[in-house]
Amino acid sequence: MRPFIACRWDASRVLGVSGRYTRASISACSGQSRYIHQAAGVSESRNSTISRKFPVKGAHTANVATPISPKSSQLLSNHPIATTYRALYSTATSPKEPTIHDVFDTTSGTWQYIVADPSTSTAVIIDPVLNFDPATQAITTKSADALLALAKENGYKIDKILETHAHADHLSAASYLQKRLRQSQDHKPPICIGQRIEQVQKLFSQRYGVPKSEYKQVFDRLLGDDETFTVGNITVKAIHLPGHTPDHLGYMVGDNVFCGDSLFHADIGTARCDFPGGDAKDLFQSGRKLLSLPGHVKIWTGHDYPPAGRSEPVPWMSVHDHRELNKHLKEGITEDEFVAMRQERDAGLAAPKLLHQSLQINIRAGRLPAPTEAGQRLLHVPLKLSGDPW
Numbered sequence: 516m517r518p519f520i521a522c523r524w525d526a527s528r529v530l531g532v533s534g535r536y537t538r539a540s541i542s543a544c545s546g547q548s549r550y551i552h553q554a555a556g557v558s559e560s561r562n563s564t565i566s567r568k569f570p571v572k573g574a575h576t577a578n579v580a581t582p583i584s585p586k587s588s589q590l591l592s593n594h595p596i597a598t599t600y601r602a603l604y605s606t607a608t609s610p611k612e613p614t615i616h617d618v619f620d621t622t623s624g625t626w627q628y629i630v631a632d633p634s635t636s637t638a639v640i641i642d643p644v645l646n647f648d649p650a651t652q653a654i655t656t657k658s659a660d661a662l663l664a665l666a667k668e669n670g671y672k673i674d675k676i677l678e679t680h681a682h683a684d685h686l687s688a689a690s691y692l693q694k695r696l697r698q699s700q701d702h703k704p705p706i707c708i709g710q711r712i713e714q715v716q717k718l719f720s721q722r723y724g725v726p727k728s729e730y731k732q733v734f735d736r737l738l739g740d741d742e743t744f745t746v747g748n749i750t751v752k753a754i755h756l757p758g759h760t761p762d763h764l765g766y767m768v769g770d771n772v773f774c775g776d777s778l779f780h781a782d783i784g785t786a787r788c789d790f791p792g793g794d795a796k797d798l799f800q801s802g803r804k805l806l807s808l809p810g811h812v813k814i815w816t817g818h819d820y821p822p823a824g825r826s827e828p829v830p831w832m833s834v835h836d837h838r839e840l841n842k843h844l845k846e847g848i849t850e851d852e853f854v855a856m857r858q859e860r861d862a863g864l865a866a867p868k869l870l871h872q873s874l875q876i877n878i879r880a881g882r883l884p885a886p887t888e889a890g891q892r893l894l895h896v897p898l899k900l901s902g903d904p905w
């Protein structure tokens with residue numbers, strides 16, 4: 516990581532909840548900021564071709580704060596970080612445009628977002644991460660606490676917590692945040708997700724033996740296709756983006772779409788489609804839906820796993836750049852070609868490390884399993900047998 520000038524405020528001070536958060540990411544002009552959650556010693560390989568490694572300490576990112584799309588050539592090569600990193604965007608010249616904070620969790624490769632209406636300081640949190648250590652089964656809340664600190668520092672009232680889908684690779688901090696925010700502000704932010712989550716809950720509750728009482732009505736609001744709601748004075752539109760999962764939504768806020776796990780950065784392309792209910796044809800159509808938006812619209816992704824040759828995660832690319840550069844969905848790639856590529860690729864991917872833990876927590880909207888009589892909270896792990904059971 517390269518050093519950057521800190522001028523306005525220091526994330527290590529603001530985010531004192533975790534010394535592993537990067538110290539600062541500051542723009543001299545506008546106080547823009549980015550936080551990257553650094554897990555000690557984490558090196559994670561997601562699959563055979565996408566891997567990443569970040570230094571443990573001293574990671575500092577900064578950004579040149581202009582709301583323009585990174586140059587394509589810079590995005591796909593060893594570019595100067597300062598030209599490609601964005602953290603807090605405020606296009607305050609338009610009353611309909613939000614302020615966006617992106618916060619990266621390195622343990623899961625997840626981009627979390629706080630999206631705020633600058634005119635009212637009302638905000639939403641999108642796809643917050645609950646930290647889980649598979650070696651010890653320990654759940655911690657460092658990432659979520661950092662989001663709370665960031666919201667507090669900026670004086671935001673969190674109006675809603677938005678999930679793009681039932682994640683299969685990381686646990687959701689939605690329920691934890693809801694409880695903490697209920698205590699700290701005079702509003703319990705509803706946890707919102709797409710209406711098809713009920714299909715996903717039904718499927719995985721049966722698979723994992725989750726009792727109905729622990730997943731029924733745990734989400735406060737189920738959003739329909741193209742349903743709109745407001746965050747302060749800004750309108751948010753829920754867009755159905757099936758393919759990775761059937762319940763998947765994107766959230767359109769001004770000239771931004773938070774697309775979850777549909778499109779990834781151009782050098783990765785798209786998300787896998789081999790989870791139950793996933794469909795490569797659907798993902799192709801969802802991608803086409805996104806890339807039919809005006810070229811300047813920013814697509815903010817749910818994950819990034821920088822491949823060799825790219826040292827840092829990138830949260831967004833413009834529709835225009837995706838059309839030109841997305842390795843799976845750029846113009847000229849047909850649906851048949853995409854489906855064949857996606858299916859072949861998915862067949863070679865390993866299951867996510869936190870698959871079982873994630874799904875059991877996330878169909879509960881991030882709630883914990885009820886304690887047993889012995890006082891323990893348990894998750895199930897399905898066994899694989901090589902032959903007949905004995």
Ligand SMILES: [Fe+2]
Nearest residue numbers: 681682683776
């Ligand atoms: Fe996902």
